[in-house]
Every structure is written in C-alpha cells, then in structure tokens.
Amino acid sequence: MGKRVTLLAYAGRSDNPLRIAVILLYVIVVVMGATTSSIGMPTLRQDPAHPLGLQIGDASPIRSDEYNAFSPIVLSIMATGGAPTTSVLAAPADIAHRYPSGGFFETLVFFDSTLLRSAAFLPDAMVFAAHWWLPALLLFLFLPTWFSQLGAARRWGWLAAFLIALSPAASWWTMMPIQLIAYTIAGSSLLLSAYRRFALGQRLIPALQSLLSGILLAGLPSFYIPWSLVLGLPVLTATAVWIMASRETWKPKLLALGSAGLVSMVFAAGVLWENRAGLSALLNTVYPGSRRSAGAAQSFAMLFGAPALGAMQDVAPVGINQSELSTAFTIAFVWAALLIVFIKNLGKFRDNTVILVLGAFALIWLAWCTINFGERGSSIPLLNYVQPARAAQVCGILASLLVCFLLDRLPSRVGWRGPAVAAASCALVTGYAASSLQLSYLPTMPRSLILGTSLAVGACVFITTKFPAKVWPLVLTSALAAVPVIGANPLLFGLGDLRESETATxxxxxxxxxxxxxxxxxxxxxxxxxxxxxxxxxxxxxxxxxxxxxxxxxxxxxxxxxxxxxxxxxxxxxxxxxxxxxxxxxxxxxxxxxxxxxxxxxxxxxxxxxxxxxxxxxxxxxxxxxxxxxxxxxxxxxxxxx
Structure with a gap:
C-alpha cells in the first residue's frame, strides 16, 4: 500500500511540466490563430486559385457539417455579438449547437459560445482558435486529475486522453467526441473536488465547485445528443457511484451530490425551457425527429479497424466516407478483457466501482453495435436514439478509459505470459480487421500496412502491459496512435476568405x-x-x-x-x-x-x-x-x- 501511495504521489508531481506544456501550447495556437478547421475548402474561397492566409495540408471535403455549419455558426456569433444568423425559416438550434440566444441559463451552460462575444475586443482568428481548442485543453487538464481523484495514477489519465484525442473518430469528426466528453469530465472532476473538500469540513470553496460542476454537467444533453449519451453519461454515472460507494460519511456525499445535482437539474431544466420551441420543432420533424434505431451488427472491419485507417489519408474508402468509417480504438475491449483475466486480485466491489460502471456501459454500447436486436430494439429507451453505427464509432473511447483503469491495477512487476498473450490477441484481431478493410472499404491498402499496423498494436499492448510503472511505453503508444490521423486534417492559420475577402467584407x-x-x-x-x-x-x-x-x-x-x-x-x-x-x-x-x-x-x-x-x-x-x-x-x- 505504501509503495502505491508513493507511486501516486510521484505521478502527481511529475506531470506538472506536462500540464504547463499543454497550457503553453494552447496559448501558442490561440495567438497564432491556428486550427484544424476545413473552412479553407476551395468552395469557401473567393478565388480558389489564390486563397487568402496560410493553410498547411488540404481541407477535408467530407467534413461538410464542420465547414458548412459548425464553424460558420461560430463565426456568425462573433460577427453579430449574439445569436447566429441561421435561416429565419428555422427554429432556434441553441441546444443542437451549444450557443445562447439571450436566455440566462443557456448563457452560462453554453459558456464556450458565450465567450465568442469577446471577438469585439480580440482578433477573430484568436477567438475562433480559443473556442476550437477549448475542449481539448479541458480534456488534457482534467482527465488525468479525474483519474487521480478516483484512485488511479495520473499517467493513465494522460494515456486515455491521448487515445481519445488521437482516435480516428475524433480526427475525422473534427474533434466532436472530445467536445462531447470533455465538459462532462471537467464537471465530474469538480464534483469530486467538492466532495473531498466537504469531507474536510470546508464550505465556501466546495460550494463554488459544486456550482461550476452543476453548470458544466447541465450541458450534457446538448450538441450531438446520441454521442452525449454514449460518452458523457457513463463518466458522470461512474463518478457518482464512486462517491456513493466511498468509505466517507454520508454528509459530504450528500452535500456534494445534492448541491451539484440540484444546480445541474435547475440549469438543465432552465435550458430546456428556454429552448422549448427548438426542441418541439426538432422532435416533430419528419427527419430526424421521428427516427428511432435498433441495435444491429456492424462490420468487423469498421469495429476494430481504427489502427489501420491511416490509409484513408491517401484514398477515399469504397461505398462509405471517411467519417462514417472512422472509429475509436475499439481494440481496447480485447485488451481490457485479457487484463481482467490476468489481474489476479481486483479487490472488493467498493474498489472497482468505476471499472464496473464503465465496463457495464461499454458492454451495452458494444452489444448495441454487434447484436441484431430486431424491431423490439427500437423501443428501448435512450438506446433507440443512437444509431448502432454511431455507437460503433465512439464506444472505443469508453474501452480506452476502461483499459487505462485496469492497467493501473497491474503490479509494478509483470511476468511475460500475460503481456505476450494480450499483445498477440490484439495484434491478430487488428490484422484480421485491417485485412477485412482491404477486402471491403480500402482495396488499395498495401499488405505491408496491415502487417505494420498489427505489429505496432501488438508492441504497444505488450510494452504497456509488461512495464506499467514506466512512462516510455505510454509515450511510444501515444506517438504510434497519432500515425493513422497525422494528416487527416489541415493546419489553418486565421480565417481565410470567410473573413478577409472582399466578398466577406x-x-x-x-x-x-x-x-x-x-x-x-x-x-x-x-x-x-x-x-x-x-x-x-x-x-x-x-x-x-x-x-x-x-x-x-x-x-x-x-x-x-x-x-x-x-x-x-x-x-x-x-x-x-x-x-x-x-x-x-x-x-x-x-x-x-x-x-x-x-x-x-x-x-x-x-x-x-x-x-x-x-x-x-x-x-x-x-x-x-x-x-x-x-x-x-x-x-x-x-x-x-x-
């Protein structure tokens, strides 16, 4: 036990430079006005042959929702200083796009869009970049903290953050999965901080933390609701269950959960009330309001092929687009299952609440995209709002969180058999998925890429499992995870023709x-x-x-x-x-x-x-x-x- 405490303390100290580096990097990209947005598309240039500004790499045509909707809405808020100028034929879309139109509750809950009004004082490119990278900043600052608050070493939170941020699903969906989990993680971390301070007898600071936590968590059912359910709800539930199962007395538990929960419910109800017209319009539409889904099996290639999707940077897939084919690292399910087998003593239920909750949610969503539920599946509440393909794309994020908590349970010294079996299994599954991709969606994928991807996955699983007390396996794993997505998006400096051209002016x-x-x-x-x-x-x-x-x-x-x-x-x-x-x-x-x-x-x-x-x-x-x-x-x- 003493060795574990020492290790946690070391991990807590050693990542301070990394946190400072993340903040400095955020400041640098904001000052430079640098983003990975695709608003530099040729169709969004005054003269495509002579584009304004600097762009490294090509814009991604498949991200039309980003460059035709998400980013223009952000720029519109900056231009108007208020609500965006969507069609006057349309109902308000505040919840669907996390922006306020003047309501008290939504102004606070959708604080990220409220901050866009600072464009009146700062250059537009800087404000746009600050908004663009804010979810990633919160992910990398709060996820390691969330891990440590739940009893795990901070370094596993860093690995989880990199696996989430570098997943093909995050890259090919313009960081949407990051935005849909980052605010919930930040709110959950503040909730845990409030709980700890209430337990120490403090009142003012934990009350403020509970207020901030409630406001952050109130935004969970917003933006893209299907992914909010898949990603945000498990994190919040795991946090609440961990607090309830802890050995502390009931008073700080009730104070933390009660105060944050009350704030969250009041603000969520306020946002829903302020946006009742838009919600009513959405729920009564022919599309997508009347759409309900049932669980259905997705292709093996799609489910486990994420490590081999680097081939999409060179050629478009056949019969599907890059975004629809992209997933997170679902291979982590295989890794997690083998870790559970090899970890001999997981401890009591109280010590495994987070693992059990995340595992239960992860398995539910994995089942939703691997089993045909038939027509009755469309009547299952909450699940029926999520298309199985959408669950397949991001359930690997839950698996990444789960596997990192399980890796934290490994002793400092691990034998050879467990890591070898896990590595071989993950490599074989990845190789089969990559081969299936070649036979279906990516026929021009070279065999060398299939072999290289399988070996890379196997190597990452082996070294991370064999040397859980070392940092270098995490660095190598994160670096290799970046390979499939390194060129998926451009690097754009400024706002290009959408702001600086004669037409825009x-x-x-x-x-x-x-x-x-x-x-x-x-x-x-x-x-x-x-x-x-x-x-x-x-x-x-x-x-x-x-x-x-x-x-x-x-x-x-x-x-x-x-x-x-x-x-x-x-x-x-x-x-x-x-x-x-x-x-x-x-x-x-x-x-x-x-x-x-x-x-x-x-x-x-x-x-x-x-x-x-x-x-x-x-x-x-x-x-x-x-x-x-x-x-x-x-x-x-x-x-x-x-």
Whole structure:
C-alpha cells in the first residue's frame, strides 16, 4: 500500500511540466490563430486559385457539417455579438449547437459560445482558435486529475486522453467526441473536488465547485445528443457511484451530490425551457425527429479497424466516407478483457466501482453495435436514439478509459505470459480487421500496412502491459496512435476568405444593415449561404439545424401542403431562382429542403427581403442590379428590390 501511495504521489508531481506544456501550447495556437478547421475548402474561397492566409495540408471535403455549419455558426456569433444568423425559416438550434440566444441559463451552460462575444475586443482568428481548442485543453487538464481523484495514477489519465484525442473518430469528426466528453469530465472532476473538500469540513470553496460542476454537467444533453449519451453519461454515472460507494460519511456525499445535482437539474431544466420551441420543432420533424434505431451488427472491419485507417489519408474508402468509417480504438475491449483475466486480485466491489460502471456501459454500447436486436430494439429507451453505427464509432473511447483503469491495477512487476498473450490477441484481431478493410472499404491498402499496423498494436499492448510503472511505453503508444490521423486534417492559420475577402467584407456590412432594419437576404448557392452566415447576414436560405419555424414556413406554404419537404432538421434550406414560375418545394436529401421560387414572388411573400445573390443573371421586374461578387471562383450577381 505504501509503495502505491508513493507511486501516486510521484505521478502527481511529475506531470506538472506536462500540464504547463499543454497550457503553453494552447496559448501558442490561440495567438497564432491556428486550427484544424476545413473552412479553407476551395468552395469557401473567393478565388480558389489564390486563397487568402496560410493553410498547411488540404481541407477535408467530407467534413461538410464542420465547414458548412459548425464553424460558420461560430463565426456568425462573433460577427453579430449574439445569436447566429441561421435561416429565419428555422427554429432556434441553441441546444443542437451549444450557443445562447439571450436566455440566462443557456448563457452560462453554453459558456464556450458565450465567450465568442469577446471577438469585439480580440482578433477573430484568436477567438475562433480559443473556442476550437477549448475542449481539448479541458480534456488534457482534467482527465488525468479525474483519474487521480478516483484512485488511479495520473499517467493513465494522460494515456486515455491521448487515445481519445488521437482516435480516428475524433480526427475525422473534427474533434466532436472530445467536445462531447470533455465538459462532462471537467464537471465530474469538480464534483469530486467538492466532495473531498466537504469531507474536510470546508464550505465556501466546495460550494463554488459544486456550482461550476452543476453548470458544466447541465450541458450534457446538448450538441450531438446520441454521442452525449454514449460518452458523457457513463463518466458522470461512474463518478457518482464512486462517491456513493466511498468509505466517507454520508454528509459530504450528500452535500456534494445534492448541491451539484440540484444546480445541474435547475440549469438543465432552465435550458430546456428556454429552448422549448427548438426542441418541439426538432422532435416533430419528419427527419430526424421521428427516427428511432435498433441495435444491429456492424462490420468487423469498421469495429476494430481504427489502427489501420491511416490509409484513408491517401484514398477515399469504397461505398462509405471517411467519417462514417472512422472509429475509436475499439481494440481496447480485447485488451481490457485479457487484463481482467490476468489481474489476479481486483479487490472488493467498493474498489472497482468505476471499472464496473464503465465496463457495464461499454458492454451495452458494444452489444448495441454487434447484436441484431430486431424491431423490439427500437423501443428501448435512450438506446433507440443512437444509431448502432454511431455507437460503433465512439464506444472505443469508453474501452480506452476502461483499459487505462485496469492497467493501473497491474503490479509494478509483470511476468511475460500475460503481456505476450494480450499483445498477440490484439495484434491478430487488428490484422484480421485491417485485412477485412482491404477486402471491403480500402482495396488499395498495401499488405505491408496491415502487417505494420498489427505489429505496432501488438508492441504497444505488450510494452504497456509488461512495464506499467514506466512512462516510455505510454509515450511510444501515444506517438504510434497519432500515425493513422497525422494528416487527416489541415493546419489553418486565421480565417481565410470567410473573413478577409472582399466578398466577406461586403456581406458583413450588409449584414449589419439588414439586422438593424429587420431585413433578410437569400442566395441560390450553398457555399454563398455559408459566407453569408459566417458574416452575420440574416437570411432565408442557409441553416435549419433544429427544425422548421412553422409560422415562418407558412408564409411560403400557407396550407402546409409541402410540409414533408420542409419539416426537417439537422440540415439546410436551398433556394433556386425560377423567374415566372410558381413556387415549388422539394427535398434534395433527407436533411435538405429546396425551394424553387420567382424572387418577385418571394418578395411578396416575405416583404422584409432586401437582397438576393444569384449564380446566374436574372431578369425580373422587381429586381435592381446592385453589383457582382466572386465566390468559389464564380461570379454572383447581387440584386436589391425596387
């Protein structure tokens, strides 16, 4: 026991330089305005042949949600100093995108977006970068602390943080999984700190920690809710169960859990109340509100092929895109199972609450994406909101947390048999998954990559299991984990053409005038909608992320005859100018509505329409040519109304 305490104390001291390095790195990338955003796409340049700013590497076309929605919303908040200029036909999407529109509760719970208003005092590129990297900063600062608070060595928290941050799922989904777990980890860590201080008889500091914890945890059911359920709920539950099972008296337990829980419930209820219109719109949409899923088996290649996905940097997969194929390190399930077998004495239930809770959640979600539940599966509460493919993509993050807690239980000296068996098993599973990838999604993958990936996984498992008291195996494992994703995203300095181009500058000025007079704009080209959103132009076309504003849509479709076309969320509203033709509605994709309309007819239906942009010349009696703009290398005609 004394040796274990000494080891924990050493681990706590030794990572101070690493924490300082993380903070310094955050400051550096913020000052440089550096991100891995794909807003430098050629379609989001004024002249793709002469892009503004510096970008190292190519933008990722598959991350359209990021560069057409997530990042433009952030830039829009910075431009307006308030709510983003999503389509006025859409219901508010505050919860879906973690931004406040003026409500008291959401302003505090979605503090990360509230901070975007500091763009009035700081350069936009710095504010954008600070917001971009904030979840990663919290992950690396709080996850090792969370591990140590639960009795594990801090170094395993560092390994878990690297396995999460460097997973293909995090890279190919533009760090979404990090954002969906980081705030919960930070809130859980503050909850544990409050508990410890309450146990010491303190009152003021733990009360403040409980308040902050509750506010952070209140944001759990936001952003992308399916992954919030998969990732955030297990972390919070494990923390609460550990506190309840601890040997301390009941008073500090109830004070910590009660105060943080009460704050969390009040703020969560407040956010839901403030966003009841957007939630109602989303839940009543044709897509995705009515969608329910049942557990179903996913391909072995997808489940366990993450270490071999570096091949996607050179060639797109067949029959699927990079984001849909990317997963976390699900191979950690195999590793964890073998560790449980080889660890002879795990101790009492009280000592294993975190392992048991994380293991139970991890197995539930693994089952959801490996077993066919049939039609009855779609009626299982909470689980039915998560598509099995989505569970498959991130359940490996839970496995990574689990395996790191189990590695902490190993003695300082480990024999050869256990590490060798674990390494061989993980290498074989990885080799089979990589071979399956070659036979299905990545036919051009070289055999040398399959062999190299298998050997690398086996080597990492062996050295980390054989030498659990050493730091160098963790460094090597983290370095090798970065190989499959090192070139998945670009390194962008600044905001490129979305802020600095002549088109962006013009639209930003027009956006301010339109907002002041209650006017709106519209365009017939999706990338042009993006630059309008990013510069705060109120518009009819553009983003409809939660669902429709039914009252607004009825101005275009009075009898709601075409509601199936526009009653959709998570997507976009496109316009097509058809001079002299009656208005028509269609659906381009499950999340995209197309409105074909004469601009003069649209002006009659929506009197506050002030300007439109068209990808082709228009001749209509109500239009007055204003000027031409260039975007995506194309010339656009801007028209005002008589």
């Amino acid at each position: 013009y639209l930003r000025a027009e956006g301010r005038q339109a907002a002041a007079s209650g006017g709106v704009w519209a365009s017939d080209f999706s990338p042009f909608d993006t630059v309008m959103t990013a510069n705060g132009v109120p518009s009819l076309s553009g983003l409809q992320r939660s669902g429709p504003n039914t009252e607004a849509w009825e101005k275009l479709d009075p009898q709601s005859r075409h509601a199936d076309a526009w009653n959709r969320g998570g997507g976009f509203v496109f316009f097509e100018w058809t001079v002299g033709q009656p208005i028509d509605f269609g659906t381009v994709a499950t999340d995209t509505t197309l409105v074909r309309v004469d601009p003069c007819d649209l002006k009659n239906r929506w009197p506050s329409l002030q300007g439109i942009a068209s990808s082709h010349k228009l001749e209509a009696p109500c239009l007055v040519p204003e000027r031409t703009l260039t975007w995506s290398g194309k010339e656009f005609s801007v028209y005002k109304f008589k």
